[in-house]
Amino acid sequence: MAASPKLPAFDPADPLGIDDLLEPEDLAVRDTVRGWAADRVLPHIADWYEKGELPGIRELARELGGIGALGMSLEGYGCAGASAVQYGLACLELEAADSGIRSLVSVQGSLAMYAIHRFGSEEQKEAWLPRMAAGEVIGCFGLTEPDHGSDPAHMRTRAKRDAGGEWVLNGRKMWITNGSVAGVAVVWAQTEEGIRGFVVPTDSTGFSAPEIKHKWSLRASVTSELVLDDVRLPADAVLPEVTGLRGPLSCLSHARYGIVWGSMGAARSSFEAAVEYAKSREQFGRPIGGFQLTQAKLADMAVELHKGILLAHHLGRRMDAGRLRPEQVSFGKLNNVREAIDICRTARTILGANGISLEYPVMRHATNLESVLTYEGTVEMHQLVLGKALTGLDAFR
Ligand SMILES: Cc1cc2nc3c(=O)[nH]c(=O)nc-3n(C[C@H](O)[C@H](O)[C@H](O)COP(=O)(O)OP(=O)(O)OC[C@H]3O[C@@H](n4cnc5c(N)ncnc54)[C@H](O)[C@@H]3O)c2cc1C
Numbered sequence: 001m002a003a004s005p006k007l008p009a010f011d012p013a014d015p016l017g018i019d020d021l022l023e024p025e026d027l028a029v030r031d032t033v034r035g036w037a038a039d040r041v042l043p044h045i046a047d048w049y050e051k052g053e054l055p056g057i058r059e060l061a062r063e064l065g066g067i068g069a070l071g072m073s074l075e076g077y078g079c080a081g082a083s084a085v086q087y088g089l090a091c092l093e094l095e096a097a098d099s100g101i102r103s104l105v106s107v108q109g110s111l112a113m114y115a116i117h118r119f120g121s122e123e124q125k126e127a128w129l130p131r132m133a134a135g136e137v138i139g140c141f142g143l144t145e146p147d148h149g150s151d152p153a154h155m156r157t158r159a160k161r162d163a164g165g166e167w168v169l170n171g172r173k174m175w176i177t178n179g180s181v182a183g184v185a186v187v188w189a190q191t192e193e194g195i196r197g198f199v200v201p202t203d204s205t206g207f208s209a210p211e212i213k214h215k216w217s218l219r220a221s222v223t224s225e226l227v228l229d230d231v232r233l234p235a236d237a238v239l240p241e242v243t244g245l246r247g248p249l250s251c252l253s254h255a256r257y258g259i260v261w262g263s264m265g266a267a268r269s270s271f272e273a274a275v276e277y278a279k280s281r282e283q284f285g286r287p288i289g290g291f292q293l294t295q296a297k298l299a300d301m302a303v304e305l306h307k308g309i310l311l312a313h314h315l316g317r318r319m320d321a322g323r324l325r326p327e328q329v330s331f332g333k334l335n336n337v338r339e340a341i342d343i344c345r346t347a348r349t350i351l352g353a354n355g356i357s358l359e360y361p362v363m364r365h366a367t368n369l370e371s372v373l374t375y376e377g378t379v380e381m382h383q384l385v386l387g388k389a390l391t392g393l394d395a396f397r
Pocket residue numbers: 107141142143144147148149150151174175176177178217218223371374375376377378379380381395396397
């Protein structure tokens with residue numbers, strides 16, 4: 001009888017052997033981002049979170065630019081031109097540190113930079129993208145308004161052309177990540193020809209961005225209101241290559257793709273904390289990880305975590321092949337954020353009372369994921385996107 005081939009050892013960190021799908025360059029990107037987050041975020045994050053601030057955000061942005069994490073999958077203009085899988089791996093590692101850091105990077109690269117890269121003029125790209133890729137300029141993306149979140153088609157912010165051809169913007173945007181620290185805002189507004197995007201330098205007269213405080217989620221992230229009060233912009237401030245909601249929605253699809261991966265980072269961090277705790281915490285004279293009920297929780301968490309990572313890989317490969325549909329991104333975001341939050345909540349139960357302490361990451365991740373569940377399309381919006389794709393019937397209105 002032929003000897004059976006020697007099986008690789010079971011790796012608790014990668015039980016399905018998903019790393020076999022990665023190339024050496026992918027692993028190098030992952031290690032770089034993981035190392036940066038371990039040095040620059042993990043030692044401070046609990047303190048930042050408790051204080052509700054992200055001190056040194058400009059320095060962090062420059063460092064993220066230095067490791068190529070800003071506008072990472074974009075080509076040219078100082079961007080890294082990485083694959084979608086590499087970008088996803090970076091999002092996972094950043095969100096394993098904190099969703100706020102991943103949000104900073106997503107909004108910069110997948111929303112503000114992506115909008116300019118895809119829909120901007122050559123002059124706009126040259127003016128902003130190299131400095132944004134380097135982290136010298138932080139960008140934000142203003143779509144949501146106080147009265148229009150899931151339904152941006154009815155936004156009230158308006159841009160009107162005056163007699164000289166200049167644009168005049170009026171309105172308010174709400175819940176805008178990076179708003180108060182941004183040097184440039186991509187703002188979406190109603191015009192006579194439909195919804196258009198505008199590149200707004202934040203030192204424009206009439207522009208202000210008060211920070212939103214008293215958040216219980218994404219506390220180590222800057223979230224702001226944007227106020228546009230007769231903001232005058234030159235005729236060429238409009239993004240020339242898109243009219244209509246297709247513009248912002250395609251940016252959101254790109255950012256959501258990063259969330260499919262990122263949410264698994266928060267889940268992984270909580271899962272690892274739960275495993276360590278279960279192995280060391282003793283009750284009834286033995287480690288709680290030895291009880292069948294705890295093992296059932298850990299097994300179910302591992303199954304959903306690695307299924308989610310596998311799904312993210314699959315979508316990444318489709319994106320790299322130019323075959324990723326928006327409905328598939330909705331599929332990924334719906335599943336992975338929902339499962340990630342569930343993993344964090346289960347991890348919290350394994351840690352018992354310690355689960356609510358900032359000494360451990362699980363409650364921080366769980367509360368962060370409440371925002372991630374809502375932004376870039378709520379659970380219900382992604383259910384409706386999939387429902388429409390499955391039935392051909394539009395239930396949005
Ligand atoms: C921390 C944070 C950061 C953010 N950053 C940004 C940013 O950088 N830029 C930006 O533009 N926005 C940002 N947002 C806003 C975010 O995208 C919106 O909160 C989101 O789109 C939901 O809008 P809303 O909060 O107004 O909820 P609503 O749209 O008012 O929805 C409330 C509830 O009603 C449900 N609902 C609505 N319509 C339907 C329907 N037809 N059928 C069934 N259910 C429905 C929703 O699913 C939800 O459960 C951020 C939000 C947060 C919390």
